[in-house]
Amino acid sequence: MTRTRRAGVVAIALGLAAAALLHGRFSAPPVYDGIVVPPEPYRWESPPPNLRAGNKPPLSGEATLPVLNGRVAGGGVQTDDNQVVIYFGPGTFKAPAGTQTVKCTIAPDPNPPPAPSGVDIRGNVYRIGCVAQPGGAPVTLASTYHLTLRFPPGAFKEIQVNDGSSWRALTTLRSPGGDPYASVNAPGFAEYAATAPTGAAAPSDSTFSILGRYAEFYGILAFVIIFGVIAIVQEVRRRNRRAPAPTNKRRR
Amino acid sequence: MIQVGLAAPRRAVGLTGLVLGAAFIRALLLPLGDILSTLVFGGCLLAIAWVERTAPTLPSPNVSNARLAPKRRSSGATGPASGGLESPSRVGILGSLVAGLLVGAVLLVPLTTGSLGARGLDGFWTWAALAALIATLEEIAIRGALYRRWSAEAGPVAAIVVGAVVFALIHLPRYGLGAMPLDAAVGLALGGLRAFTGRVAPCAVAHTIADWGAWFWA
Numbered sequence: 001m002t003r004t005r006r007a008g009v010v011a012i013a014l015g016l017a018a019a020a021l022l023h024g025r026f027s028a029p030p031v032y033d034g035i036v037v038p039p040e041p042y043r044w045e046s047p048p049p050n051l052r053a054g055n056k057p058p059l060s061g062e063a064t065l066p067v068l069n070g071r072v073a074g075g076g077v078q079t080d081d082n083q084v085v086i087y088f089g090p091g092t093f094k095a096p097a098g099t100q101t102v103k104c105t106i107a108p109d110p111n112p113p114p115a116p117s118g119v120d121i122r123g124n125v126y127r128i129g130c131v132a133q134p135g136g137a138p139v140t141l142a143s144t145y146h147l148t149l150r151f152p153p154g155a156f157k158e159i160q161v162n163d164g165s166s167w168r169a170l171t172t173l174r175s176p177g178g179d180p181y182a183s184v185n186a187p188g189f190a191e192y193a194a195t196a197p198t199g200a201a202a203p204s205d206s207t208f209s210i211l212g213r214y215a216e217f218y219g220i221l222a223f224v225i226i227f228g229v230i231a232i233v234q235e236v237r238r239r240n241r242r243a244p245a246p247t248n249k250r251r252r
Numbered sequence: 253m254i255q256v257g258l259a260a261p262r263r264a265v266g267l268t269g270l271v272l273g274a275a276f277i278r279a280l281l282l283p284l285g286d287i288l289s290t291l292v293f294g295g296c297l298l299a300i301a302w303v304e305r306t307a308p309t310l311p312s313p314n315v316s317n318a319r320l321a322p323k324r325r326s327s328g329a330t331g332p333a334s335g336g337l338e339s340p341s342r343v344g345i346l347g348s349l350v351a352g353l354l355v356g357a358v359l360l361v362p363l364t365t366g367s368l369g370a371r372g373l374d375g376f377w378t379w380a381a382l383a384a385l386i387a388t389l390e391e392i393a394i395r396g397a398l399y400r401r402w403s404a405e406a407g408p409v410a411a412i413v414v415g416a417v418v419f420a421l422i423h424l425p426r427y428g429l430g431a432m433p434l435d436a437a438v439g440l441a442l443g444g445l446r447a448f449t450g451r452v453a454p455c456a457v458a459h460t461i462a463d464w465g466a467w468f469w470a
Binding site: 003004005007008009010011012013014015016018019020022023038234238 | 302305358359379412433436437438439440441442443444445446447449450
């Protein structure tokens, strides 16, 4: 085996082994192109009849945050389907004395409290909670934390919180670019849901946005076809140019 | 030989700068949309590969053109000065593709331990075509032009390592520092595949397979 090939084999082995080890350690996307993978369909706890087929149940998420010197340094939790992400800044929690870790969970609620009148709940209701460990004592909040919630296609107005007594609207920031995510400063451990006024229609597409979508789709196809054809033609021409070349003579 | 080996690989460095520049332009264009920035990036890579394919490769007088390298391979590479012998013997097309498929499959394995996504095939083919196109262009630029240049001027090991570093760097704007080790590891494996097979196609195959897995398992 030549030196180049030996180097190749060693590099393949090292690279694959390192990739396998690193894959679980980093929450990095496994696409090596920088291309965004479109989000998968919304996972419904109770899907509308027309979406029942093919629906996958929503996933929960949990994380254990270490407590150092009586203080949680901060951290994040997200559901395994990325439909809910929460982030705690440093000093967000007040944990009881003796707390070693704080365990936070996000779980879809299969039996959520009814929506307030005039409001539809859009998507799932999620219950968010944190407890001190060991012991499971409740943890209180010193400040708000950041909550990002995905909502299904259709109407959306704001995120509301239910602390066990009633629903309350929160100041909501929608993600730019039409992404189906919205975020709030969550005031406590409670239930959260995306909501819209009853009967509200999904935002209609303007002519320009529809045109833009088509232009984007066909633009990609045109790019693939044009450059694919050019590449093939060039390769064929290059090979044709090389084919009649004189027989391989070694240079001395 | 030593002189050639120690000579500053200026053209290789310049080419590396061009590839990184393409990634920088992409990062600047990201606010204007993923599609636009990706297409401009792909166009830049294509232009780089296009220009490079006609450029002379070797500074060493004993090997004057990389294109001739595969045909002058009987003696094998003996050091950096013979880096122009980019692949002493190329693996056959079928064997190369099998190697590419195998490496792609191994890259998929860690993904498949996660939960299967809920995405169907709606929209997959357009996305897959774009991913395959960009993956192929990246491979043509990095494992093709860049590898050939670095291999000629500094040897195959340098070509593999530089390719892995460049591969990690061009993905930095999109995925951040956290993803760099993983991207570098994958770049190392793809560079190794290039060195082992002597071809770019298996690298494009492996890269594309690894990308496509993200649709189903990410």
